[in-house]
Amino acid sequence: MLLAVAILWGSSYVFAKLTVQAGMHSGLINACRGTMCVIAGYLLFFKKINKINRKDIKLGLLMGTINFLGYYLQTDALRYTTPAKNAFLTTLYIAVAPLILWLVWHERPQRKTYFAITLAIIGMAIITNVTSGGLHFQYGDLLTLVSTIFWALQLIYFGKYAPQVSSPWVVIFMIGLCQGVYGWITVLLTERSTLGQVHWLQALVPLAILAIGVTFLAQGMQITAQAYTDATSAGLILMLESFFASVFSVILGYDPLTPRLVVGGIILLLANAIMQVDLRQLPFFKKKSA
Structure with a gap:
């Protein structure tokens, strides 16, 4: 299930690029995908969503707002960069997360974090x-x-709060709701002049895939699947997102297969792997400690 999530996430960069090429700006893309996600989510899981409580709404709004801001910036970036570069740079979030945990939650990162971040900066x-x-x-x-x-x-x-809600699909519904509401507000405030430039027929298919396959299905599968695996295995599998994004981008001609892309990408993936693996459990380090 997590491998399928990584493939879906990897393909999302190309589909987002297609919607941008169809004349859609980031606010409109997120408005449409959020609206589609809400409709699909309610049709399939209306019994669970109808039982939503105050805690679900509070946590859902918080996670939905964070998700919208991430998607908005990431999608807007595709107007100025390629899908592969966008995907590889996005993987830095795995190195950024421990720093935020240290600064906000006072959870000190492991020593390997500094080495991994240095590698990530080199790859970037x-x-x-x-x-x-x-x-x-x-x-x-x-x-x-x-x-x-x-x-x-x-x-x-x-990781900290999603398990506290009544259902993972409630979280996905709230994420879609935030995407839709914030997206339409962005369209009304900043993107009305661009609506006439949109090729709707060209944008419809990739937009539907983003909404149903990525925003709704992939994130729901991620929350569900992580209950059946350990964090290291999940992180390593999901990290393949950037690999699949580059494969799709090269195949479809958005990126050339250059040594710079390959070497930089491998270094970034290595940095993320170091963040996810407990080095003390590897046979080489066990022998050293013995």
């Missing part, structure tokens, strides 16, 4: 080509980096 520098570009990011890269803060917060809140 290679992918974004800052070494030859005067040490500055493209605008899309910067937006993606800011979005990692919200993805890290979502990872933390999903």
Whole structure:
């Protein structure tokens, strides 16, 4: 189930890029996908959703707001960068999460965190080509980096608070509701002039896939599946999201298969793997300690 989630998440970067190419801006994309998610969620799980309580609403609004901000920034970044670069930079949230836990919840990170973050920065520098570009990011890269803060917060809140709600599908319903409401507010305030540029027929299919397959199905599967596996296994499987995103992006011609993309991506994946694996349990380190 988690492998299917990683594939769905990986494909989402390409589908989001297709909606952007169809003339949709980030607010409209999130408004439509949130609305579709709410409709699908209620039709399938209306009995559970009808039993929603005050705690569900409170936690759902919090997680839905964080999710919208992450998606909005990440999707808007696709107007200025490629799906593979967007996906790889997004994986930094796994390195950012321990820092937020330290600063906000006072949970001190392990020593390996510093090494992993250093590796991640090196990989990020290679992918974004800052070494030859005067040490500055493209605008899309910067937006993606800011979005990692919200993805890290979502990872933390999903782990700490999602189990407290009455049903995982209630959380997904609230996430879709926040996406829809915040998205339509964004459209009314900032994107009304762009509505005439949208090719609706071109955007409809990728938009439906994003709404049903990614916002609704994948996140519901993630919350459900993590109850049946340990955090390390789940993290390593979900980390394949960026790998599948790059595969789809290269196959569809959005990114060339360059050494910079491969090397930088491998370094970022290695950094994330170090964050997820308990090195003390590996045979090499066990022998050393013995």
